[in-house]
Amino acid sequence: MATKATKENDQIIKENNCEIKMGLPCVLEAFTSIFKTGSISNKCCGELVVLGKVCHSALIKRTLENPLFKDLSPAIIIVKSIQTWNNCLTLIDSPPSSA
Template identity: 80%
Template sequence: MASLNVYSALVVLFLTCVAAMATKANDQIIKDNNCETKMGLPCVLEAFTCIFETGTISSKCCGELVGLGNVCHSTLVKRTLKNPLFKDLSPARIIAKSIQTWNNCLALIDSPSPSA
């Protein structure tokens, strides 16, 4: 019985360490890529609303999001999901909305503009 308690404690410790390492890895990626400085606040709010709530993102902000890069985009979303304020959200749903927003913006930015 004592070995089961020790095993349980080791599993909890391991999972805690993995979660902490994932958060540190995300923070390092964000720092290394200057992710937090690549988008203006209005576009950050638009993207956040589009992904975490219900909203749309303008073509201007799509341009900033694509300029941010997919690594920064996905890492910032993952870091936000780790915040206790968002614990009630479905990570799978948010990740799906994040990918959908990224793909929509990428298609919008890559598509040729109509002739005037």
């Protein structure tokens, strides 16, 4: 079953170009704020919101499936990822217009 989830997440990530929407510094910042401890800057919050919730969720789930992170509690990580997402939405009052 885990393999199927990985394939779905990979598919979502590929279809939405999730991995190229955020710069590496912000990816690391978001990662640290969710998987370790730390805060995410306004700039990176902006990038996270542009990335979108679908990408955000898929990337978190895929990371959780990595054996390197097997000691982490998925429940805690999901809560932290939602908190980070919501904090960023609050910080970024309105997403930048794509026009």
